[in-house]
Amino acid sequence: MTKSALKLATLALFSMALVAPPPFVPAFAAGGGSDPPSATPPPPTDTRSAPKSTKAKKKAPKQSSVNDDAFRQAYRAAHATIYQRNDYAGAIAQLKALGRDDNADVANLIGYSYRKLGDYRLSQTWYERALKADPNHVLTWQYYGLWQIEQGNRDQASYHLTRIAAICGTGCEEYRSLAAALEKPPGTGLVY
Numbered sequence: 667m668t669k670s671a672l673k674l675a676t677l678a679l680f681s682m683a684l685v686a687p688p689p690f691v692p693a694f695a696a697g698g699g700s701d702p703p704s705a706t707p708p709p710p711t712d713t714r715s716a717p718k719s720t721k722a723k724k725k726a727p728k729q730s731s732v733n734d735d736a737f738r739q740a741y742r743a744a745h746a747t748i749y750q751r752n753d754y755a756g757a758i759a760q761l762k763a764l765g766r767d768d769n770a771d772v773a774n775l776i777g778y779s780y781r782k783l784g785d786y787r788l789s790q791t792w793y794e795r796a797l798k799a800d801p802n803h804v805l806t807w808q809y810y811g812l813w814q815i816e817q818g819n820r821d822q823a824s825y826h827l828t829r830i831a832a833i834c835g836t837g838c839e840e841y842r843s844l845a846a847a848l849e850k851p852p853g854t855g856l857v858y
Contacts (some may be wrong), residue, residue, distance in 0.1 A: 741742050742763055744775065754779035770800035778809050781816075789813060808840035815847055823848055 678694045744760035748755045766772045777792030793810040796803055813827030827848060830841045 737764060737766065747781060748775060748782075752782075754782045759785040767795065768799050770796040770806060772796075774797060774803060774806040774809060777806070778814075781809070781813055786813065786817065804830055804838065804840045807831065807833070809845050811844040812847055818852070820852065822849065829837050 704829070740760065741764065744757045744764075747757040747760055758776055761772050761776050761779075764772055767776075773792050773796035776798060777789045779790040780786075780792060781789035790810075790813065793806055793813065797810070800806075807829045809828045811823045811830070814820070814823035814826060823844065827841065827844050830844060834840065836845075838843075
């Protein structure tokens with residue numbers, strides 16, 4: 667073999683060794699335990715040292731919980747602000763004050779309120795946040811489907827309808843409402 671061919675072969679083997687993953691061989695600690703060793707390795711531990719802080723850490727303020735009576739009362743008040751008084755801007759402020767933007771019910775009502783105010787961009791953001799928090803949140807799929815119809819995205823609204831059907835069937839109110847909206851000709855005003 668020539669020198670250049672030997673170098674090329676060595677380089678190829680070295681490159682393959684760098685790219686190939688190491689073989690997985692479970693390792694078990696020696697010990698006298700009676701349980702058989704698990705084939706699943708323990709989760710990796712972070713061996714990096716974290717920087718030490720000299721200041722005392724403050725506890726984060728406790729956020730309202732869905733199981734908290736104060737949260738439920740404040741949520742119901744915001745709900746009434748939307749559906750009884752049609753004060754969407756006031757409801758947004760009430761819902762944001764709950765400090766639970768990660769709750770699908772809260773995010774959905776914020777999205778609904780923005781939609782009713784005509785801010786479709788923010789409404790979409792909040793609907794997507796609600797679905798990120800709970801991908802099976804039926805009311806969000808319904809309201810977001812109505813949003814899609816208002817935007818002229820009937821195919822996307824149909825997709826939302828299929829998502830609702832997969833979650834709660836075709837007999838639930840959310841399905842019937844969105845299906846009825848889709849049956850209306852494009853450009854027809856929605857009542858919801």
